[in-house]
Amino acid sequence: MSSERPSRLFRNMSAKIAAIPMALTALVVFLGGTAWTVAYSFTKSKLLPKWDLVGLDQYERLWSTKRWMVSIENLAVYGAGMLVLSFVLGFVLACLMDQKIRFENTFRTIMLYPFALSFIVTGLIWQWILNPDFGIQHIVRSAGWESFTFDPLYTADWAIFGVMLAALWQGSGLVMVLMLAGLRGIDQEIWKAARIDGIPAWKIYVMIIIPMMRPVFITALVLVTSGIIKVYDLVVAQTSGGPGLATEMPAKYVYDYMFRAQNLGQAFAASTMMLLAVMIVVIPWAMMEFGGKRRG
Amino acid sequence: MLQGPTGRKPRKALTRGNIMLYGTLIVVSLYYLLPLYVMIVTSLKGMPEIRVGNIFAPPLEITFDPWVKAWAEACTGLNCDGLSRGFWNSVRITVPSVVVSIAIASVNGYALANWRFKGANTFFTILIFGAFIPYQVMLYPLVILLREIGLYGSLTGLVIVHTIFGMPILTLLFRNYFSSLPEELFKAARVDGAGFWRIYFQIMLPMSLPIFVVAMILQVTGIWNDFLFGTVYTKPDSWPMTVQLNNIVNSTQGVKEYNVNMAATLLTGLVPLVIYFASGKLFVRGVAAGAVKG
Amino acid sequence: ADIEVMHWWTSGGEAAAVGEFAKAFDATGNHWKDAAFAGPGEQARAIMVSRITGGDPMGAFQFNHGRQAEDLIEAGLLRDITDIAKAEGWDQMVNPQSLLAGCTKDGRIYCAPVNIHSWQWLWLSNKAFADVGVQTPTTWDEFVAVAPKLREAGIQPLAVGQQSWQQTGLFNVLMATLVPEEVFLSVYQDHDADVAAGADVAKVFKAAADAREMSQGSNLQSWNEATALVINGKAGGQIMGDWAQGEFSLAGAKAGEDYECLPGLGVTEVLGTGGDAFYFPVLDDPDLEKAQAELAATLLKPETQVNFNLRKGSLPVRGDIDLSAANACMQKGLKLLAEGKVLPDTNQLITPDTTSQINDLFAEFFADASMTPEAAQAQFADIIASAE
Amino acid sequence: MNAMTPLEPSVSDPSVSIRSLDLSFGAVKVLQNLNLEVSRGEFLVLLGSSGCGKSTLLNCIAGLLELTGGQIHIGGQNVTWAEPSERGIGMVFQSYALYPQMTVEGNLSFGLKNKRMPKAEIAERVKRAAGILQIEPLLKRKPAALSGGQRQRVAIGRALVRDAEVYLFDEPLSNLDAKLRADLRVELKQLHQALGNTMIYVTHDQVEAMTLADRIAIMRGGKIMQLGAPHEIYHNPRSKYVAGFIGSPAMNFVEGRLEGGTFHCALGSLDMAGYAFDRPQDGPAWLGIRPEHVAPFDIAAHKPIQRQARIDLVDPLGSETLARVTVEGLSLWVKIDGETEVRAGQTMPVGFSPERVHLFDKDSEARL
Amino acid sequence: MNAMTPLEPSVSDPSVSIRSLDLSFGAVKVLQNLNLEVSRGEFLVLLGSSGCGKSTLLNCIAGLLELTGGQIHIGGQNVTWAEPSERGIGMVFQSYALYPQMTVEGNLSFGLKNKRMPKAEIAERVKRAAGILQIEPLLKRKPAALSGGQRQRVAIGRALVRDAEVYLFDEPLSNLDAKLRADLRVELKQLHQALGNTMIYVTHDQVEAMTLADRIAIMRGGKIMQLGAPHEIYHNPRSKYVAGFIGSPAMNFVEGRLEGGTFHCALGSLDMAGYAFDRPQDGPAWLGIRPEHVAPFDIAAHKPIQRQARIDLVDPLGSETLARVTVEGLSLWVKIDGETEVRAGQTMPVGFSPERVHLFDKDSEARL
Ligand SMILES: Nc1ncnc2c1ncn2[C@@H]1O[C@H](COP(=O)(O)OP(=O)(O)OP(=O)(O)O)[C@@H](O)[C@H]1O
Numbered sequence A: 001m002s003s004e005r006p007s008r009l010f011r012n013m014s015a016k017i018a019a020i021p022m023a024l025t026a027l028v029v030f031l032g033g034t035a036w037t038v039a040y041s042f043t044k045s046k047l048l049p050k051w052d053l054v055g056l057d058q059y060e061r062l063w064s065t066k067r068w069m070v071s072i073e074n075l076a077v078y079g080a081g082m083l084v085l086s087f088v089l090g091f092v093l094a095c096l097m098d099q100k101i102r103f104e105n106t107f108r109t110i111m112l113y114p115f116a117l118s119f120i121v122t123g124l125i126w127q128w129i130l131n132p133d134f135g136i137q138h139i140v141r142s143a144g145w146e147s148f149t150f151d152p153l154y155t156a157d158w159a160i161f162g163v164m165l166a167a168l169w170q171g172s173g174l175v176m177v178l179m180l181a182g183l184r185g186i187d188q189e190i191w192k193a194a195r196i197d198g199i200p201a202w203k204i205y206v207m208i209i210i211p212m213m214r215p216v217f218i219t220a221l222v223l224v225t226s227g228i229i230k231v232y233d234l235v236v237a238q239t240s241g242g243p244g245l246a247t248e249m250p251a252k253y254v255y256d257y258m259f260r261a262q263n264l265g266q267a268f269a270a271s272t273m274m275l276l277a278v279m280i281v282v283i284p285w286a287m288m289e290f291g292g293k294r295r296g
Numbered sequence B: 001m002l003q004g005p006t007g008r009k010p011r012k013a014l015t016r017g018n019i020m021l022y023g024t025l026i027v028v029s030l031y032y033l034l035p036l037y038v039m040i041v042t043s044l045k046g047m048p049e050i051r052v053g054n055i056f057a058p059p060l061e062i063t064f065d066p067w068v069k070a071w072a073e074a075c076t077g078l079n080c081d082g083l084s085r086g087f088w089n090s091v092r093i094t095v096p097s098v099v100v101s102i103a104i105a106s107v108n109g110y111a112l113a114n115w116r117f118k119g120a121n122t123f124f125t126i127l128i129f130g131a132f133i134p135y136q137v138m139l140y141p142l143v144i145l146l147r148e149i150g151l152y153g154s155l156t157g158l159v160i161v162h163t164i165f166g167m168p169i170l171t172l173l174f175r176n177y178f179s180s181l182p183e184e185l186f187k188a189a190r191v192d193g194a195g196f197w198r199i200y201f202q203i204m205l206p207m208s209l210p211i212f213v214v215a216m217i218l219q220v221t222g223i224w225n226d227f228l229f230g231t232v233y234t235k236p237d238s239w240p241m242t243v244q245l246n247n248i249v250n251s252t253q254g255v256k257e258y259n260v261n262m263a264a265t266l267l268t269g270l271v272p273l274v275i276y277f278a279s280g281k282l283f284v285r286g287v288a289a290g291a292v293k294g
Numbered sequence C: 001a002d003i004e005v006m007h008w009w010t011s012g013g014e015a016a017a018v019g020e021f022a023k024a025f026d027a028t029g030n031h032w033k034d035a036a037f038a039g040p041g042e043q044a045r046a047i048m049v050s051r052i053t054g055g056d057p058m059g060a061f062q063f064n065h066g067r068q069a070e071d072l073i074e075a076g077l078l079r080d081i082t083d084i085a086k087a088e089g090w091d092q093m094v095n096p097q098s099l100l101a102g103c104t105k106d107g108r109i110y111c112a113p114v115n116i117h118s119w120q121w122l123w124l125s126n127k128a129f130a131d132v133g134v135q136t137p138t139t140w141d142e143f144v145a146v147a148p149k150l151r152e153a154g155i156q157p158l159a160v161g162q163q164s165w166q167q168t169g170l171f172n173v174l175m176a177t178l179v180p181e182e183v184f185l186s187v188y189q190d191h192d193a194d195v196a197a198g199a200d201v202a203k204v205f206k207a208a209a210d211a212r213e214m215s216q217g218s219n220l221q222s223w224n225e226a227t228a229l230v231i232n233g234k235a236g237g238q239i240m241g242d243w244a245q246g247e248f249s250l251a252g253a254k255a256g257e258d259y260e261c262l263p264g265l266g267v268t269e270v271l272g273t274g275g276d277a278f279y280f281p282v283l284d285d286p287d288l289e290k291a292q293a294e295l296a297a298t299l300l301k302p303e304t305q306v307n308f309n310l311r312k313g314s315l316p317v318r319g320d321i322d323l324s325a326a327n328a329c330m331q332k333g334l335k336l337l338a339e340g341k342v343l344p345d346t347n348q349l350i351t352p353d354t355t356s357q358i359n360d361l362f363a364e365f366f367a368d369a370s371m372t373p374e375a376a377q378a379q380f381a382d383i384i385a386s387a388e
Numbered sequence D, E: 001m002n003a004m005t006p007l008e009p010s011v012s013d014p015s016v017s018i019r020s021l022d023l024s025f026g027a028v029k030v031l032q033n034l035n036l037e038v039s040r041g042e043f044l045v046l047l048g049s050s051g052c053g054k055s056t057l058l059n060c061i062a063g064l065l066e067l068t069g070g071q072i073h074i075g076g077q078n079v080t081w082a083e084p085s086e087r088g089i090g091m092v093f094q095s096y097a098l099y100p101q102m103t104v105e106g107n108l109s110f111g112l113k114n115k116r117m118p119k120a121e122i123a124e125r126v127k128r129a130a131g132i133l134q135i136e137p138l139l140k141r142k143p144a145a146l147s148g149g150q151r152q153r154v155a156i157g158r159a160l161v162r163d164a165e166v167y168l169f170d171e172p173l174s175n176l177d178a179k180l181r182a183d184l185r186v187e188l189k190q191l192h193q194a195l196g197n198t199m200i201y202v203t204h205d206q207v208e209a210m211t212l213a214d215r216i217a218i219m220r221g222g223k224i225m226q227l228g229a230p231h232e233i234y235h236n237p238r239s240k241y242v243a244g245f246i247g248s249p250a251m252n253f254v255e256g257r258l259e260g261g262t263f264h265c266a267l268g269s270l271d272m273a274g275y276a277f278d279r280p281q282d283g284p285a286w287l288g289i290r291p292e293h294v295a296p297f298d299i300a301a302h303k304p305i306q307r308q309a310r311i312d313l314v315d316p317l318g319s320e321t322l323a324r325v326t327v328e329g330l331s332l333w334v335k336i337d338g339e340t341e342v343r344a345g346q347t348m349p350v351g352f353s354p355e356r357v358h359l360f361d362k363d364s365e366a367r368l
């Protein structure tokens, strides 16, 4: 009898062929691109990448730049706030939307529409709305509450929250929709069982639905975090990193050095640091999350 | 005999729960609508009124000129035909990019979730890592890559770029969704003699409508609003509408016409808006209801 | 032949100006294929560089002349147009000559300057000063002196958008006008850190601190919102480049009646000669090369210069033309140019890298009232010391 | 509303009482004017063909479906509109509906934790239920890593740990092997006796129905056909449907005419002397006789009615053997004890007595 | 690979043959060195306690799980690594696994469409299967709008419409009522006879096992304990486990010692003359006797061994009655026919003959 195990290479051939674009993207673009970036971070490339090695100079400069340090702090505050807020808001809204409400489509579109608008202008609108001279503060004050103060964008300590307000406005709709899609996949029988168990609705969500939606949460987590790490347009449009350095972000540092300051080497050093940080967190996590058993 | 409540529970519109529910939704909607309101109001005002006025005040004198201008008259360089110029380019870019990127990512996600093979997870991990790489960092390497394969400057090249950048999140989105569907269905289909593609099209796809909508929302928005890739990887002839939007809105030294900016932004957002609204029906409930017991 | 020209002039007035170029170029039997992309700096530059490195360059593109294109020139990607310049006699008629210097690298010319934009203007609202019952100031110092009055009356003395390029621009204007020209040059041209740390520059930082004081409460981002305040009389003044002119005229304000413009802040009447220039990537098609040459020549022809700059609101790069149609403020500028009261633009002197470090410094300085001028100056000197 | 009197006489002290219940899914009417009273501590088994509405009825009682019409009372309270959790019920779902992300232990204890029961007691109860259901080694697994029968046991466990006034079981033992099923049957019976709560239990297993039930309700097409004690259902079915439905293999039916106490059919004219008539009525009728009441071989000799039969088919079940025989052109099933050797083709005498037959009207199918 | 000889003698013309199969889920070893040969056209029933690995075995045969070790041959081909679709199998899943977004009709025809069968033939087959399964009115519904039993029937239908060389059925009738189940049992048997394909069928219903099977495999903990014809399994169990597992209610066991053909136990010393010893071996042993082999009342008089018994508990099942009795302090189940009236508390004689008992070694539990 032929008991030869056939070559593993040809098993699930279609699947492997279908995954070629992914493999190529991963290897050539992401891995290759990262390697390229890291390599050129050791050069003093300016407008064009140039193989002109300077060792760790770019890194030394990077870590002695105040703006970079402040950017990292800002990112930490912004990231923590955005993660928590967009998940809470996105999930709570998705739950509300899942209550078989009327006009679901309208509500959903309202919450999602900001996502469709270019930040170049919405940043400006939020600037206006948060502007103490003619925005909300002005309205409230002219309504009689003279001492009302709301000018986050012009107070260094609060500016980051002003940015968050706009970011949440733009991005939470998407998180909501993603969660809603997850909720729609949940078997109604589970609800029945939980109702029999006499569990209050919020607890059903927390204890049963959220664990069941783990995959969707992971997707949302990656989506939101990668958005946080890459945050750029919004800051440029809304505060240009100000007041002072109060809303500078690492990604903005990278782009500014790349295109505005024409110092590719510095930009690459900064992005290498960002990628390194991401790698330290993401790779072990992803290996654990996706490498193990088939299903969670 | 039959006293007390009987039959279907009457649906009272004004229960406390409903007031809370709709109340919350309406309050939240206000947060989402406030900036939109400001934009609309501004787009209907003349410039002098904007310079003096209160941003929340309704226009004293409604004018649609900014809309007309944004659509048909605003200049970008020599061409003064507003947003309308790039509209079809945008469509030409968005349609294939959305279709191709979603198609490839969903097939990838499906292959990863259901047809596990060696090495897949390593690639996938790199891919997820790729989600965190700032686009701009990859700008030049991709230029070089496309140049080497001879696709630089073509629409195909741009579609490839959009596909590449959409791939990490979309693949994750689909992989995670597919792996939360009951595995037995996949098994049953294999026994039924369905191959890789048939299972994908006939079993997985119909059960994944909500997630396809999410993917579509992500991609349509992202690609429709993109102008960086659209300009970096193609020629001016095929630049998307957002270049016009950017030009109208973003001129640094020239005069800023806020009303036209607002109108242009709102106009550009209309296409995604239509998609959002139209996709509502696909948000079906209980996609796998009745499939398995357990 | 069709020449694809990439530039960032997109708003209505700018577009009309570009139209003049196109008209003139098309008249030579070629065709100006327009590719406009707004926003100099990050994105436009990314596109241009990508197009060039992607092996599919445009025929010509706009840059701020200065040191931004150095790398491209070194990489041999840009065409040497020295012979065209010679043939057209640019070395004779370009005024000031420093413009051409900005295009020159190792003795070869790589770009065609087309206009001059200057930063050194103080725009003042007559209405604001009338409201507090004082004469509109004619110098910076007067302005500083009346500032408290304005503030008492609830008028913002100085409107400054909270973007670092505006703040740095303001500082450089102070630098160019409040201390002798040599100081400006030794700091920016020679990167002399000692001078940068010295007493003269300290004076400038003091003035910058005054400006900071006067701009407190200016809760704005973009420069034209600030201009709008000046137009409405809600702010006393603004230091901004000549492009602010456009906002005033669009609002129907008249120079001399509704507002005043003080070149050189009324202190040292001098203009920086920043501006735009066109570069020409190396192409391997002789037809296109010929067209490129014709384009370069056309850009500096007298009538092209007149028509373009009138529409653009900027100053022409040659001194031998008549611009009597220009408005009062522009006339002031022309006069200064003619007198040779010019300074090179900082873009020509320092790299974008240094510029952006200085931007960061002033962003911080203007946002943080507790940062002393001395501390800021020390950092400034460090940056200058490391400048290339 | 229509003030109907319930079909069945009211039981005393009803625990669950269902009045004129209607339920439709869109256009599909699933339950129609259904009335049912279950007394406190009663074990009621619902039997009925697949798709007749048993699960739907349980769902209505649990409050998981919105009624189209009618009322439901539990423990004397009108709970028609009450939340499922307010009804004091425990339920085992036909589809299990386990919480997929919780371990077996989590599934069992979740409801209890929610009631803020002390930890020790929860552990105690979970342990007990797991013991009864023989799932102790699985407590740390998630449902996905369980076999079908194990999942079903977890589903039962989730109901068992609770103190409910009324338990609703939807085919809880269908995926278990005979041995385990017998064990659990005994456990359930004991539990029911110990706790004294009301049980409404859907099953397809007649042994289960017969051994567990205080009363059995036979449903058909959303209506209750007969409600009574097991022996009554078995020995005194009110209609041909019930008679045919209960008993395995099913009752043999012979078509004929009843005339003055004699049944005329292919078997000849049979004297029905000894049959306990309900309401004798001449006309076309069905005669039913259960396979176990057709006596084979020598026992046939003792029966008033005897015929020769040819054996067509033999199904040895071990403890007994089923034979399909032809008698006078009619095909009948006969149950023979497992020790007698029979072969297809053989002939044998068969006999039965009129006391053991059932007569039904041809048209109304009601018992005569 | 390890060249093992299969445990069971090779059947001629094997349709499915499984050699040294191992399967683990992580650390849990589910199937261990399992060998099985099923011949062409055979109807093999897998019986075993819940969680013993039956579904896992079917999944392995279908190619839905990756083996840890061993080989599977179907129709003479080594299919160990083949795709499920290449194996020529049809399968009914225990969890149904219906395609939720397709109608019942779509579910049934999906496999056929995959084979590019002509439309007319698909329609024909679907109609036939729907007829057999009594689901014609449901063809346009989606699974979510079906009852549990209806879903199960759709799952069966999906396998039935196909021409598979081997059918794998995982408890296909567990959620159906007795009547339908009997109907389908007959249909399946006929279908099997008509098509002549191999069937591997998991069930918990012993009647199903006995009536359908050509051979029964009793599994325990991932191993096959005994494989044989139904009557052999029933009458000649090779081990105490098999003896106890098959038969409902389960066999009664009495502990004692076998010494020189006499079994000493609480019932006294029983002479085993007449018992067909396999390999008589003195020592501690179990004596097993099925409830239906304990003769009650007058029949007891004919048996060699007789005792007085007190009835503790009576379970009337209709066609028969189960009684738990105490004999000499031992508790035994006795099956009594349904017509005899018995009451708890009554005493009666019981008897059995040594031919009907089963003796097992105390330690190895193997048949003596
Ligand atoms: N994914 C898994 N991980 C770990 N153990 C598993 C997994 N799936 C099944 N098992 C275990 O493997 C054993 C065999 O499961 P299988 O489903 O084959 O049982 P079965 O014989 O079909 O039982 P049932 O009659 O209850 O359906 C069970 O004990 C089960 O707990």
Ligand SMILES: Nc1ncnc2c1ncn2[C@@H]1O[C@H](COP(=O)(O)OP(=O)(O)OP(=O)(O)O)[C@@H](O)[C@H]1O
Binding pocket: D025, D028, D030, D048, D049, D050, D051, D052, D053, D054, D055, D056, D057, D094, E144, E145, E146, E147, E148, E149, E150, E175
């Ligand atoms: N959502 C639905 N829409 C339409 N019809 C439905 C729906 N759910 C169930 N039905 C129908 O209602 C009838 C009763 O279903 P139910 O589940 O109560 O049957 P059941 O008695 O439990 O049957 P089984 O023994 O097969 O589980 C069935 O005929 C079924 O097809």
Ligand SMILES: [Mg+2]
Binding pocket: D054, D055, D056, D094, D170, E147, E148, E149
């Ligand atoms: Mg049911």
Ligand SMILES: [Mg+2]
Binding pocket: D147, D148, D149, E054, E055, E056, E094, E170
């Ligand atoms: Mg199983």
